[in-house]
Amino acid sequence: MLRRFAVFLPFACAAAAAAAQWVEEVPFITTPDHVTLGMLELAGVGPRDHLIDLGSGDGRIVITAARRFGASGLGVEIVPELVQRSRAHAQQAGVADRVAFRTEDLFQTDLSRATVVTMYLLPEINLQLRPRLLALAPGTRIVSHDWDLGDWRPDRTATLPVPDKAVGREKLSRVHLWRVPAPVDGLWCAGPVALRIAQRFQHYRAQIEGPVPHRWEGRIHGAQLPPPVGGPPRPGLRWREGVLEVAQGAPGVAPGSRFTQAEAAACPAG
Ligand SMILES: C[S@@+](CC[C@H](N)C(=O)[O-])C[C@H]1O[C@@H](n2cnc3c(N)ncnc32)[C@H](O)[C@@H]1O
Structure with missing residues (x-):
């Protein structure tokens, strides 16, 4: 809780300071291309999907979902320069009409249109997002690179080799898939x-x-x-x-x- 306040307080005071703090919390590390494909295949992304990538970096997950699988998508990213880069990449990939990128704090993002949510964040950020993910329409797919959602166990997990992985001792990535269950309690x-x-x-x-x-x-x-x-x-x-x-x-x-x-x-x- 303390950590959350430490993050939000500067946000209220100065957006730039908050952005710097978030970047420190969740650094910009790209998902390798074959892991991006693995995430999208695990979710079974297709032309009827609208994918939202929370913390979209250089836009690769949203752009690949549009280019390879015909989906529409939105990337939200706190660093404006990465948003500019994502828009340029979308133009180059010929999918600018189907994807959008916004400079936005992912905790403020309206997720209601998503049929697929992707994330490469950190365990504690995933846990903070969990109540909002559980409240999405039943059947919405959530895919997280490496980090899980605590005791909400994934429906499926795939492991992919990443020989040049910069973080962690294991040279592999895990991708986890959840389908939001209907609230029936x-x-x-x-x-x-x-x-x-x-x-x-x-x-x-x-x-x-x-x-x-x-x-x-x-x-x-x-x-x-x-x-x-x-x-x-x-x-x-x-x-x-x-x-x-x-x-x-x-x-x-x-x-x-x-x-x-x-x-x-x-x-x-x-
Ligand atoms: C590990 S990178 C993942 C980038 C991309 N999704 C991928 O998998 O290649 C996490 C991204 O989240 C962004 N980020 C961190 N905190 C954020 C926040 N509160 N709102 C939006 N983006 C944030 C970082 O700037 C960084 O680009």
Whole structure:
């Protein structure tokens, strides 16, 4: 917390001093080209994606996403000279119509348009960003070079050799992928039928208290809560704009049923 204040206080006073301090905190180190490709491939970036790179350096991740994968993108970077360089690179690469670069503090960036967020920052900055990343639309992909998101475990990790890596003793880079899980923790009601879910990032335990009770656990894939494979039939659920729909029925739980999040401690009596 102290460190955060140490960073923000000068920001309020003098932008230039704050910029210098941020650079000290997260220096400009480029992601090597093959690692950039590895990150974009891990996220499955395509023409329908809008990628935001937080701390975009010379713009290479955003430009590669546009040039190689047809995505649109935004790079936000605190050092104005790097933003100028990124715009020049985008012109040279012929993707200036699909990408934008802004001089901006990444903590101020509106992430709502992103379908993919990329980062090569530091562990503590990643952790500060985590609540905002978890609040993004379910299914949004987050890819981080080297650093993780604490106890929010990645869905996938790939390791790539980097023989001339300047930082760290290991001559390799790790790239981590997360898919934002739907926020399903709590009590949900379909009339008098109660669905209680305890969520920990992508993992959930569910219990239906109705005429046919069910208890199961599984993994959240973006907006989907597929039923567990094997064992007795359990409902498959899909989160959509704050409603949990039964995508796959089970005894006593009809497909198409809709559970809404309960404000009260119990569902209305039938
Ligand atoms: C390790 S470099 C990564 C550059 C690029 N994303 C890449 O992977 O090649 C981190 C970048 O974040 C920038 N940065 C640091 N703090 C920032 C902040 N608060 N807002 C925006 N950019 C920041 C640094 O200036 C630096 O260019």
